[in-house]
Amino acid sequence: MSFRPDVTSFLSGIRPAAPLVCGFWHGAVADLWRVEVGRDGHGAYTARDPRFVVVLDEGESPLRLSGPGFDIAAPVRVAYVPAGLAVRSRFSRGGHLTHLDLHFDAASLHHRLDAAGLDAAALMARPIALPEAPDVAAIARLLAGELDGGAGSALVQDSLGTALAGKVLAGAGRAVPLPARGGLTPRQLARVDALMLSQMRRRLPVSEMAASVGLSESRFAHAFRESRGQSPHRALQTLRVASAQRLLRDPARSIADIAAEVGFADQAHLTRAFGAVIGQTPGAWRRAQHRQGAQQDRTIPDSFDQDRGDAAR
Incomplete structure (x- = not known):
């Protein structure tokens, strides 16, 4: 596998409920997570490459995101997080959560959008949060099914992943207004x-x-x-x-x-x-990461923690 997602994360009150399921194809990695969220579960992460997150459970999504372009009060069913953007997560309720993470190599995603005649740089720079997106969720569930089966076709996974990215970026790009007056393009x-x-x-x-x-x-x-x-x-x-x-x-x-x-x-x-x-201080954060790593089952990485997820792959 040539592309490896690089995500730095901090987690609290989020534990794996099942082994991570992954899919790999050219310029992309998909992760299917099943986790248990505690009463005060929260996290923070920054990724080197663009990332899509889709909550697959029925009912209103408990996921809340804060950071530039995100409103901590609004439910998030589908999110697009541009490369390098720091985001924090909280949850409106605890319990079981299933979500699909789709990581793209930035150059690969740019090429796909550009080949479709879209303004790749503009679309990839804008964070997106959707409270509901039935068409995107349907594609994500199909992709999750391909991953869960264990014998999914890389061609099918690539097609579904590209379709998901296109629905989120191109669709939201038409719906989202231009930057606020006085802002940057x-x-x-x-x-x-x-x-x-x-x-x-x-x-x-x-x-x-x-x-x-x-x-x-x-x-x-x-x-x-x-x-x-x-x-x-x-x-x-x-x-x-x-x-x-x-x-x-x-x-x-x-x-x-x-x-x-x-x-x-x-x-x-x-x-x-x-x-x-x-x-936290750097020293306290390092000690917490060491304790977490010592206590955790190495075969089941923490949700959102792609650094450990890569090791499990």
Whole structure:
């Protein structure tokens, strides 16, 4: 398998109810999760590549997402999360939850959309949350059935995965209005996101971000906040924290070295940013991950935790 999803996550009160079921084909990975959610179950994740999430259970979806473009009060049946976007999850009720996660290599998804004559950069930059989407859920259930059978065709899985992505992105793209007055266009947001992802390990001034989309620094800062609900500096810090989380999984790495590698001036700066985004210090988060790994059945990875999911594959 050439494409491997890279998701950094923090989980609390979410436990597996059955082994993870996976499907792989060119430029995509599908995961079928069955989990039990506790009374205060919640999580946070940032992914390197674009991701679709579909809740398969009947009735109103208990999933709630918060982050740029998401409203924590609204139920989410189907979500599209752009690459690099930090998202938090909560649930309106506990109990059993079945959901399908569909990860695409960003270049592969861009090619598929572009081949269909769509504005791939604009569509891939916009987060989407749908409270109900019967057509998308129907495709997701067909794909889940292919995965569950264990002998599904890669051709069928690829076709269903592409159909699901097309329904969500192209359909929502027609329905969602243009950015709010004063905000950045989807193409501009995609350009800034790409710059942040590629340059987050060095000092990246707002003036350089603004220049990448042809705006003055003050106008860019205002437009970015209008579009994302946070400052460019805070968005960059969130990406750096996500990168630090991946490195913290290696017990041999010192927190000071990790801080320097992901672009923080020193360990104290990383600790402050990490606490603001994750709610814990880097050391406390690392210890919690170690305890969780020691207690967990290695054959059944935690929901949403693709780092462990890859190991199980």
